[in-house]
Amino acid sequence: MVYLDANATEPLRPEAHAALVAALAVTGNPASVHGAGRAARRLLEDAREQLATRFGAAPADVVFTSGGTEADALAIHALGRDRQLIVGATEHEAVRSAALSANVLPVDRDGVADLDALARLLEAGGPALVCLMLANNETGTLQPVAEAAALCRRHGALLHVDAVQAAGRMPVDLRSLGAHALAVSSHKLGGPAGAGALLLAPEVSALAPLIAGGGQERGRRGGTPPVATIAGFAAAAATAGDASPLAALRDRAERAAIEAGAVLCGAHAARLPNTTSLALPGVRADAQVIALDLAGVAVSAGAACSSGKVATSHVLTAMGLGPLAGQAIRVSLPWNATAADVDAFAAAYARMADRLRPALARPAA
Ligand code: PLP
Secondary structure, rough: EOOOOOOOOOOOHHHHHHHHHHHHHHOOOOOOHHHHHHHHHHHHHHHHOOOOOOHHOOOOHEEEEEOOHHHHHHHHHHHHOOOOHHHHHHHHHHHHHOOOOEEOOOOOOOOOOOOOHHHHHHHHHHOEEEEOOEEOOOOOEEOOHHHHHHHHHHOEEEEEEEEEOOOOEEEHHHHHOOEEEEEEEEEHOOOOOEEEEEOOOHHHHOOOOOOOOOOHHOOOOOOOOOHHHHHHHHHHHHOOOHHHHHHHHHHHHHHHHHHOOOOEEOOOEEEEEOOEEEEOOOOOHHHHHHHHHHOOEEEOOOOOOOOOOOOOOHHHHHHHHHHHHHHHEEOOOOOOHHHHHHHHHHHHHHHHHHOOOOOOHHHOO
């Protein structure tokens, strides 16, 4: 199997595996006062410090969660209270479903948020919480988050950044972005699934919990933390950080697909180096995913297809791509992708396109 679905989940990094296995040998609960508890607490606090350093926050301002979805939900629940919500049109469901009555911030044809529209929304309404992702999960498009943060601060608004796909692939630093909150997820950067974190700016760090429980995480997230998983998360975050060497492989995959008839979505935007969104006019995304899977190549449809329905990507729809929004696959290279993987993809894609493209879309023989 050639695995090109890193944005769904990255392969576990060896450093994360080693840290996870070592930490599993520690028995204590970090809330316990005895020696075993203290040993677990040391692991937890070491991990907190590593993540704080990596992503530009104070250790006390790192709140561990079960993953990116919970980190987004916590930020919106706590920081969005009594504020109007403004949410980028291409945000992940983790944000959209937690911010149901939000004003939508439009994007251009490459998926980049319209900051003039943001300024107008901030001027028109009362105090706001803005949610803008750093990198899109389907297209890899990067958002002008630092500029949005400056705009938000000028208007007394808060900015929450979903950095789930960016973290581990490009520099991510809460302080230098100027945002108020930032969500990251372990399994998206080569750690084990089941842990994430919300990093907070000092002025909002005392936030109300979504799950109160036993007051863990300074009262901001109840529940016994999964110490070994978090140790693996921190080790992965310390190792990951720059996916730019993948850009050449990604570009090669793109060139091969375009040669076979694909249209590149978000072509003119700054993008994550590992991600590409490729539409094949006239061919449903799920048919492409199945054909590639049968050829031994794992990619995903632009939008997750649940309950057997044919999904149309809200991301590509917001970019104005019309029917192509149901005809795009996402290819996302993992940290350990090789040239051989890309060659296998290129060959499988060309065969798939040749078989599935409607006759009208093919060049004349
Ligand atoms: N945000 C983005 C941009 C994502 O791509 C994802 C997962 O695909 C999430 C949030 C949710 O993260 P998790 O799977 O850790 O809950």
